[in-house]
Amino acid sequence: MNDLRNIIQNKMNEGVNNNVFPGATYAIIYKGTIIKDFVGYKSLYPVKEENNIDTIYDLASLTKVLVTNTLIGKLLEDKIIGLDDLVKNYIKEFKHDDITIKDLLTHSSGLPANVNWMHIKTKEEYLNLILNVDKVFPRHSKALYSDIGFIILGVLIERITNESLDQLASKHIFKSLEMNETMYNPCEIERCAPTELEGDIYVKGYVHDRKARLFNGIAGHAGVFSTVTDMIKFAQLILDEGVYKDKQIISKETIELWYKPTFVDDTQRYRTIGWIEGKRSTVCDNISSKAVYHQGFTGNRLLIDKGNEIAIVILSNRVHPTRNNNAFGEFFGEVATLIYENLIISN
Secondary structure, eight states, X not given: OHHHHHHHHHHHHHHHHTTSOSEEEEEEEETTEEEEEEEEEEEOSSSOEEOOTTOBEEOTTHHIIIIIHHHHHHHHHTTSOOTTSBGGGTOTTOSOSSOBHHHHHTTOSOOOSOOOOTTOOSHHHHHHHHHTOOOSSOTTSOOOOOHHHHHHHHHHHHHHHSSOHHHHHIIIIITTTTOTTOEESOSOGGGBOOOOEETTXXXXXXXXXXXXXXXXXXXXXXXXXXXXXXXXXXXXXXXXXXEETTEESSOHHHHHHHHSOOEEOTTSOEEOSXXXXXXXXXXXXXXXXXXXXXEETTTEEEEEETTTTEEEEEEEOTTSSXXXXXXXXXXXXXXXXXXXXXXXXXX
16 A cells, blocks of 8 residues: 555646646545545645645535435435435425436436526525426436536425534534534635635635525535545445444445446436446446446545445645636546556556
8 A cells, every 4th residue: 555655646746747736635445444645735826825634625516425415315214205206295386297306316307407597696596596497308318417406405405304404414424424624614714725716816715616605605516615534434434334433324225325326327327326336437447336436526536436445535626726627537537547556456
């Protein structure tokens, strides 16, 4: 593992030098052994700041799998909802009477990826817009990755529980896993890595996603901030069949559901409940058939391969200073390939 540590640190530094991201924190779990480290800078503008392992990053769409999908799993375990339940059963004003919870989780509902909401000024106006939006293709005819679907799932969870997502996430996930530096609307803003330049201000300490800002930073698709140390705990929980410190946090059955291919999209990627099946994610060739994957727009990747007992977490602010930097996806594939070559193929 020491050789791998040096190899990956050199590769991550290459990412900094090639402007893939200003800096990053990362972790590799392999059969219970953890490598974690950091590279580069937390901030380039308005001042350059050295990075460190405790930097707090905007998780963007990793919020979907960390919070929304996990809370849905808890509701399923408690038999409060079913995957085939109609969304309209819980959100009466929802336009469509055929879309189920599973459809939203697998991005196969037919709803658009986004809508033109630039004229919208309030959460209520935005909800009215997306709850009444037309489908852009027939249900189950293809998959289209959609923030809208997970925003609606966040609303559904709050309607059922009469609690806010941040309260539920804290109670059922963050506190249970001792993820003490994971939260919506972080308190320690100076520890946060800034994201994109907006006007003459760099977004820092509040969510990059502007739709999430309509929800005061607390939404089902984005809004959570975390450290790589905390994200290791979530990844390890899944590798350990939902057990953390001898306590069952999520049932083994729920985790098995996350790993079961449920819907194949038009690019031949298999969607599971909330995740992309890792084997067909195009990340690298050596991922096992029992792996899940997700990414976050601001510069985050999470791969959890139960078949090989590997998890990879990278948190970065690749959108700093601008989102016009698309090198990170290919770079993550290179990093993952190096990890698998050194851990799996060489052994």
